[in-house]
Amino acid sequence: MVTSDEIKFNRSIIRxxxxxxxxxxxxxxxEGQKCMRAAQSIQEKLESMGCKAQIMDNPEHEILxxxxxxxxxxxxxxxxLCVKYMYYKxxxxxxxxxPGKEGYNIRSIIDPFATGYNIIHIGYSDEIGLQKGVQAFIDQIQNPLPYFNEVYYTELAYDETYINNIKQVTLPEKTDLIPSSGATSWWQIGMAxxxxxxxxxxxxxxxxxxxxxxxxxxNDFLIINTHLYMAQYAEPWRLLEFTGMFPDDLRNDIEExxxxxxxxSQGIGYASGHKSKNLPSHNHTMFCALSLCYLADYFGKRYxxxxxxxxxxxxxxDVFYxxxxxxxKPYCDDSSYSNQxxxxLVLMYSIFDDDHAFLKTGARNAAHWMxxxxxxxxxVPSFGDGSVSSPFPTALSMVLSHYLEDGELRRMLEESKGNKFRLGIGRNRLFDSGVQPSDSPDSGMTRISIDNYIYDIWSKNPGEGKRMTGAPPYGPKAQCFDKVSIRTGWDEINDDFLLLDGLGSNGIHAYNDCMGILDYTSKGIVWLVEENDYRWPEPENCSILTIARDGYASDYPGYALMEEQRKLGEDCFYIRMRVDNYNG
Incomplete structure (x- = not known):
């Protein structure tokens, strides 16, 4: 066993x-014959120099x-398949x-899998980019191959004004503010x-x-609350380090x-504080855990x-257990922190982890919910600490539409307000694998089942349950639900939409709004919204009234029960719900 006390961070790299x-x-x-022919042209050039070159037709990623x-x-x-694996990593x-229309990138990736050998990535978005990238690579072939960090594009899918502004950001004057995400966004310059x-x-x-x-x-922890900030530094740092972009006189200092x-205490000391496997962790702990995942991978490869x-x-x-x-279901039952x-964070962890456990299981429920x-x-409807100004869940839509090949999500993403992308956790990659947009069902009633952990918590640990919901479920799991939505279609002007809450959550960024109307939109007008977040606490911003019979207080209902739901006719639906053991 070797620990950090016995090692020096001084490993050199060969670009x-x-x-x-x-x-x-x-x-x-x-895949495809055009790429095969391009590969053969590279092979011919290499063999003309006396270098062997073995072509493998879209091999599995294990070759890397x-x-x-x-x-x-x-x-x-x-x-x-190889690039897909590198993309996920x-x-x-x-x-x-x-890099978009007619664009390409040629990059050296410096021994990313500890094999002792580099990977040269020739990337593109279309056939013209393939041809241009391959020709640019062939023109520079020699032995050894030079260090590549070359990008060509005609138009970025990222918001170019935003990217250009990022590149002009300056550092905070006070060194103590450097690790904070609230001072300036200097940490995005590298990605830009x-x-x-x-x-x-x-x-x-x-x-x-x-x-x-x-x-x-x-201070080894830099400043207080870096458990919350470090992911935004570690994620692009690891990419740029494996791409050989840091100078040698700085690389090892950053490693240390x-x-x-x-x-x-802000790293493993903070993340290890999450002990429970009965409920999801807080997003603060997830930020920290994601940082540890990236760093564990890097140091596990280099050291x-x-x-x-x-x-x-x-x-x-354990944090993502x-x-x-x-x-x-996230711990925060709201319309902003949950999906923004x-x-x-869960998706970035799951896409990075080789097992992709969440993406293979619960992700479909999350997509259905969204x-x-x-x-x-x-x-995005307003409930919990969300608001009507909450942005469309871009990161969620990008990853889930790709991994689940979900054309409905892709359509919503492309039609959402503003399709130029900005940077940040979950948004540094665009996850565009060519999934084609598809229409959603025109109308219907959708019931989101209750998450097993959210329902079972009261039987496993009532103390934790009390922090999650105001009261335990007083009915079978089959009758409980998370949300119910009814829509007559997707036309913004002519159709109707109703969203009801089945969960009275006390969780972070959430409030007791069991069986409340979260959103009612009809004929282009939003008539009812549940503006119950910390920005708008006044009673007139809420749509649910809690009654205490005879003046006696009682626990707020935690779980609504669905007694009946059916369709009566075209665009006509019937729902009967109740809450039990409530002094109303």
Missing amino acids: ETPMPTGKGVIIATA LHSKMPVIAMGNLADS FLCITDKSY CYITGDMKTFDTYLEGWRKMVELSKK CLFRWAQS PELEEPKTWKAVAD TFNNGGW VTLP KSIIGQNLF
């Missing part, structure tokens, strides 16, 4: 890619993990939208430079890291800074003799 005599390289093509020679991986998220961001290939302001990003290193020497943080990264990963897995074991923060709560105007 150039030597092609070993007698071994050569593997060319892992994407066990290769005994460098790999030239061609393709994007949609057409290559956040080693590239190439898909059908990035990676996306555009424009390195003019990259020095500002590097200076930010130098100040982080300086601060780390005083991040290792010290992971071992600190495999270390034991600490294994502990980080185990603790992080309910989502890995059949659950889908918690579920995107499609059900959004009205025909594509507004």
